[in-house]
Amino acid sequence: MTMPPKDLQPELALLARMKKGDEDAFAELYRRHRDAVYRLAMLYSGSTAHAADVTQETFVHFMTQPHQYDPLRGTLAAWLCGIARNLARKAVGGREDATDPEVMADDTSLHESHIDRDTPLDRILKGEVAEQVRRAVAGLKPHYRDILILCELSELSYAEAAQVAGIDIGTVRSRLSRARAQLAQRLAPHDLGAKEAV
Amino acid sequence: MTTEQSFLEPGQNTLLDLKLDELKRELSDMHAPDMEAALRARFRNTKPDAQPRPRLWWMPPLALAATIAMMSWVIRGPMPDATSLVSLAPPTTTIEGDRDPGPFLALQPLDRIASESGTRVVATEFPRALLADWGLPVSPDRAGEPVRAEMLYSADGEPLAVRLLN
Numbered sequence: 001m002t003m004p005p006k007d008l009q010p011e012l013a014l015l016a017r018m019k020k021g022d023e024d025a026f027a028e029l030y031r032r033h034r035d036a037v038y039r040l041a042m043l044y045s046g047s048t049a050h051a052a053d054v055t056q057e058t059f060v061h062f063m064t065q066p067h068q069y070d071p072l073r074g075t076l077a078a079w080l081c082g083i084a085r086n087l088a089r090k091a092v093g094g095r096e097d098a099t100d101p102e103v104m105a106d107d108t109s110l111h112e113s114h115i116d117r118d119t120p121l122d123r124i125l126k127g128e129v130a131e132q133v134r135r136a137v138a139g140l141k142p143h144y145r146d147i148l149i150l151c152e153l154s155e156l157s158y159a160e161a162a163q164v165a166g167i168d169i170g171t172v173r174s175r176l177s178r179a180r181a182q183l184a185q186r187l188a189p190h191d192l193g194a195k196e197a198v
Numbered sequence: 199m200t201t202e203q204s205f206l207e208p209g210q211n212t213l214l215d216l217k218l219d220e221l222k223r224e225l226s227d228m229h230a231p232d233m234e235a236a237l238r239a240r241f242r243n244t245k246p247d248a249q250p251r252p253r254l255w256w257m258p259p260l261a262l263a264a265t266i267a268m269m270s271w272v273i274r275g276p277m278p279d280a281t282s283l284v285s286l287a288p289p290t291t292t293i294e295g296d297r298d299p300g301p302f303l304a305l306q307p308l309d310r311i312a313s314e315s316g317t318r319v320v321a322t323e324f325p326r327a328l329l330a331d332w333g334l335p336v337s338p339d340r341a342g343e344p345v346r347a348e349m350l351y352s353a354d355g356e357p358l359a360v361r362l363l364n
Binding site for chain 2: 023026027030031034035037038039042043048051052055056059060063064129130132133134137152153177178180181183184187
């Protein structure tokens with residue numbers, strides 16, 4: 001997934017025009033960021049319908065509250081991803097709140113109840129490996145999945161991910177490292193299965 | 199991925215990156231449904247909320263007002279009594295170098311000195327007894343000793359102020 005280029009000037013010019021009521025400027029910004037926002041929402045919700053709703057709500061928020069975006073704190077892409085992430089997590093509900101420190105300390109215990117077994121995204125992703133990875137990502141604990149989606153799959157910088165998740169960069173680094181370790185652990189049986197098949 | 203501390207072996211990291219790339223490739227084929235027309239319509243009917251004033255909006259004008267007040271006080275402050283022998287602000291540099299030898303002592307009324315143009319500072323040496331002519335106290339025992347000083351002269355050579363260097 002490729003994020004839009006990080007040269008801020010053209011986007012800031014469009015944003016300034018949009019704030020003055022320029023509809024075309026808003027449409028241009030929407031076209032630039034809609035896919036990244038939609039994919040992020042898909043990863044969080046696993047549903048095309050929810051992802052579409054989240055995408056629409058994200059851009060409605062953008063058009064009504066554009067002053068909330070502060071260019072000094074990051075790119076517009078990261079800010080929009082942050083809105084989409086919050087809306088998607090809100091839509092998914094309470095299971096995203098499992099961030100109890102005791103649970104977080106136990107890195108080896110995986111919560112099968114968090115795994116989305118059959119979601120529309122499974123059917124959309126045709127590749128077997130991609131589907132395995134997607135399911136493994138969905139099975140991660142929310143605070144690890146969150147950072148993995150932001151940093152690895154949405155390609156936000158550590159600083160941007162920290163901003164979006166409301167944590168410091170050091171925590172982003174450690175969570176990402178643990179998330180990758182858990183993901184590799186979850187995917188290991190598939191590797192063994194592939195070797196045995198050969 | 200570059201993390202300070204990785205729980206994976208380099209080979210495992212590479213394998214995981216390849217798998218994540220596979221998922222990213224699949225995701226890149228997914229596109230948001232077209233909702234531009236609906237959002238455009240919404241945009242036309244939506245007036246963006248007015249940007250709220252920053253929390254410390256009053257700081258810049260307050261700082262400006264304080265600066266103006268300070269400058270006015272400095273410029274319009276009471277002038278020293280021109281009739282008495284008072285010190286003048288020393289120039290930023292001296293002939294003697296960076297060492298600050300102290301203030302000039304006015305030998306003429308300040309308004310007269312202020313109105314002079316083409317003044318110059320000259321390093322000189324003269325008998326200490328000469329100080330008595332300008333109203334400065336001189337010890338009779340040392341009246342014959344030379345004194346090093348910097349003189350402020352008017353354009354036509356009249357001494358306006360003096361600064362003793364020792």
